[in-house]
Amino acid sequence: MTSSDETLSFRLAYVPGVTPTKWVRIWNERLPGVPLTLIGVPAAEASDVLRGGGADAGLVRLPIDRTGLSAIPLYTETTVVVVPKDHAVAAVDEVRAEDLADDIVLHPLDDTLDWEHRPGRPAIERPATTADAIELVAAGVGLLVVPQSLARLHHRKDLTYRPVSDAPESRVALSWLEDETTDLVEDFIGIVRGRTVNSSRGRPKSPAQPKESKAARSGTGTARRKPGTGKAVGKTAGKAVGKASGKSPRSGSGGAAKGGGKRGKPRRRS
Incomplete structure (x- = not known):
């Protein structure tokens, strides 16, 4: 344990x-x-x-x-660029990394994005944290590219963000x-x-119960046995009894023919 x-x-x-x-x-x-x-x-x-x-x-x-x-x-997650609300990027729906080439793009020490080539121009000094970088964006020092959830976490009324379509996610x-x-x-x-x-994995499951056939539910098909008697009951069983006794199971007791009365022996002609 x-x-x-x-x-x-x-x-x-x-x-x-x-x-x-x-x-x-x-x-x-x-x-x-x-x-x-x-x-x-x-x-x-x-x-x-x-x-x-x-x-x-x-x-x-x-x-x-x-x-x-x-x-x-x-x-x-979607990757976004955080910018001041009066920045040109705020006027479009999304940007590409090359659209940020002329801007200073901050790269905090806790950056989680796996960049091959970082966009924009580097700052003189890297901020220690994303929170510090957000403060610098608000001061007009540069822009910041982060996962969208971090932009939401550090939301400010004077900042906004837009998706960067070709940035690492x-x-x-x-x-x-x-x-x-x-x-x-x-x-x-x-x-x-x-x-x-x-x-949930690792939790025991109840074994599947066999499904009752349609024939068994309706009482048709294979003869069923009445509990405790060993006798077959049901439609198929009735046919089997009639065939063994020579009587129709639909004719009632005594095997009376349709139309009532018993039929006697044929009389010989003299």
Whole structure:
């Protein structure tokens, strides 16, 4: 039994911008006796927190150092550029990276996007965090390209954002230690993947019951036996009895012919 099972609790780390509210609500409905504790961590530290045992699982941004970790990609975010509301970019629906070539584009130290060639002109100094970069955008120092959830997290009334169609996208994943795939981890995997209670992996399922045939439900087809008598009953059984006795099962008692009265022996002609 693992430590998370012994203490009957589950610790979930999550990085900025990721909102686990829906999954936490489902967890509380399905496992009310197992409290779930949320642990906010910087994106760059998420993998170290998991490897160090600081959480049972974590919602992280890929790519991460996968050494000793399992990861299931959950969804991909749109990448946007954050600009002042009076910037020219605010007048269009979306831009390409090349449209930012003449602007200073800030690159914070906690940037989670996997750039091959970063757009725009670099700033003299890199901001320490995304939050710091947002402040610089508001001051008119430059622009910032981030996953959309981070733009929403740091929303300001004087700023807006637009999608960058050809920028790298941010993938959010559920990660945990490979050697610590506990029942509680499996439960949370089932929740984020949308499994129902009855389909959760690792939980026993009731064996399927054989379906009753249409003939059995209607009483037709193969003869059924009356419980405790060993005698066949039903339509097919009636035909079998009639054939064995030489009498029609529809003729009633005594085998009377249609039209009433018994037929006598034919008389000989003299």
